[in-house]
Amino acid sequence: MTKPLKQIHLAAHFPGVNNTTVWSDPRAGSHIEFSSFVHLAQTAERAKFDFFFLAEGLRLREQGGQIYDLDVVGRPDTFTVLAALAAVTDRLGLAGTINSTFNEPFEVARQFASLDHLSAGRAAWNVVTSWDAFTGENFRRGGFLPQEQRYERAQTFLRTAWELFDSWRGDEIVADKDTGVFLRDPHAGAFAHHDAHFDIAGRFPVPRSPQGRPVILQAGDSDEGREFAASSADAIFSRHGTLAAGQAFYTDVKGRLARYGRSPEQLLVLPAATFVLGDTDAEAQERADVVRRQQVSGQTAIKFLEQLWNADLSAYDPDGPLPSFDPRPGENTIARGRASVRMYRDPVATAREWRALAEAKNLSIRELIIEVTGRQNFIGSPATVAATINEFVQSDASDGFVLVPHVTPGGLDEFADRVVPLLQERGVFRTEYTGSTLREHLGIDRVTA
Template sequence: MSKPLKQIHLAAHFPGVNNTTVWSDPAAGSHIEFESFVHFAKTAERAKFDFLFLAEGLRLREQGGKIYDLDVVGRPDTFTVLAALAAVTDRLGLTGTINSTFNEPYEVARQFATLDHLSDGRSAWNVVTSWDAFTGENFRRGGFLPQEERYSRAEEFLTTTQELFDSWHGDEILADQATGTFLKDAAAGAFVHQGQHFDIHGRFNVPRSPQGRPVIFQAGDSDEGREFAASTADAIFSRYATLKEGQAFYTDVKSRLAAYGRRPDQLLILPAATFVLGDTDQEAAELAREVRRQQVSGATAIKHLEFVWNRDLSAYDPEGPLPDVDPVVDEEHISRGRAQVRMYRDPIAIAREWRRLAEANKWSIRDLVINTGNRQTFVGAPATVARTINDFVQADASDGFILVPHITPGGLDPFADRVVPLLQERGVFRSEYEGTTLRDHLGLAHPDAAAGAPAERAAS
């Protein structure tokens, strides 16, 4: 007897300041005007996606002392945008990245509980950490937190916010204002937390929200990050885009759940994915090559090379050969506030390998960056892309995907119009929303459900 088909989860990442974005395309629009967010969100909701995802940057990135070109539009506040989108959508989940290093549990819990009320139960929190002093300079605790303590603080931060969410129970509602009796339980909202990172007590001032707590996402790929997700999160972002790597990650993370009394279906694994569609597979492949060249201009190629070389390479021709000098190590990095900096653990070895590839393939600097950088995850005709996505999910390489289009805000439209109907025909993606909250969309139990719900265990 064959096992039933898994249902695919789909979400959309508003790309904003992202190296997958093609700014030069005539179809590209604003990355900060509200109408761009509205268009993107309504497309995702029209396609019955689970949620929209917004990343957040707490400082503009710099390279060589200048603002990095992708950050010229700035970085709008996540909570403000999501709250506004709650008013123009009805079912779409609203997920935001909020940092646990430079915020406080009370304020974050209050903001998410409020967003959950405003959206009727559609909020989600992507819990991230930050250890770099560059970002911390914008905050009163600038740079104080050693890297090894970031997950310790994140774990206690999440535990503390959950205690705040749980300080209200479902029956603690306003009773009779005429007589001055406001609450059935005088202890409503009361909390006390004493720990390594937080020592707070008081009353939480937002009643129990429709979801009880926001859905929790986690994005770390380290062993610590995987363990944190297995113990606490409802979903984890994955960066693995090939079938073999995806299956290995999927198996590893899911196998960790039993130690926390959780089932494999209580943690979703959702890789980020880019895509290029064409009328035929060949047309899509040609378009994908053009998109990649648009994403990597000559100036962008030089900037990317500087991540590894850690020196000013502006005098080099992007259409010429790689530098014959070695990267600079053991000095402050030329690029500040960029996750890519930490991707290259051994720059000397990377430079040696890149020179070998460039010589063997007769690649210029730009050619090398185009061919070694991130490629589109799904390329092909709509039927090809739909089949490939379904194959990934049914083969347990993921539970779905968070799609990142290269055009803002209309880049999601072709996928919604041409791929989603094919997934619906296969019976692996919803035609209508069956519930109202994000927990409903993701198949997650409410924290107030019977013992054994994942959110109940996450609080323990």
């Protein structure tokens, strides 16, 4: 029997604070003005994407005691932007990263329930943790939570928020033409939660929202992050860039679901990916080479190297060789506020891998950083990119992709106009929305209890 074609899920990431964006491109626009958010979101909706994703920045990054000014543009409040976008979109899901370390369940649950009402059921929450004291200083909680406890708090935070969402069944509000609106259940919204992290009780003020609960996203790639996603998330992001690595991640995460009473289709795997298009594959590759060198300038390469080495390397030539000494052990004090620093669990071992790669390919510092910091990247003609995306999904390396354009806000336009129609012709991507909520777009049941 022929295996039915999987439907591809696509999302658009508004990049903001990272080194993906090419600031020097003449098409680059503001990352603060509302018009930029509107352009990217409306392009994604025109292309029938599942959702728009906005990351969170709780503190400006620093390196060497100075503001990291190679990619910092600031970050407006996530809920404010998503609520405003709800008014200028109709079907597109609205996903935001909200931290579980420095917030409180009541406030976050109230905000997401409100967003779900305002958007008629399109809200999603990317649950993340923060372990560093540097970010915590903004909240007067620097270092209050040991790193090994961050997922414990995140899991408890999420479960507590679910209790608040579920404190309304959904049928408590009754409208009577004579007596007005009244509550069928006088206990609606009542909650009480007591544990090591939270000791709260009261009444949740927001009635059951259209989705019951917002869609839950998870971005952790550690073993703890994968387990958290398997137990609680509706979708998990990943950063695996090859077909084989994607398949291994996909198999691992989906294999964890059964012990939580969940089936494989209840968790979507959505890697982040960039793309560069051209009329031919060769033209696209030429463009991609230019883009990568724009993304990783000489200055940027040295800054990235400092993050691993935990040392001032400003005297090094980006077109020269790697340092001969090993990275400094201990807490990273050079780069502060960067999640990527946490990826290097064994900096000395990573440095040795980088040296071996640089020697094997005769790479300079900049050339090495270009190679090792690249994420999943689709390069080619529209036909090639459409075929490659489809191969990843049909081969169970992913269920779709979160696309990160290198130009904001218009970088998604060409993909929407030239690649999406080809996926639709293959019968693997919707031509129209068939539902109104994000859960319907993702094929996830509404939560009723």
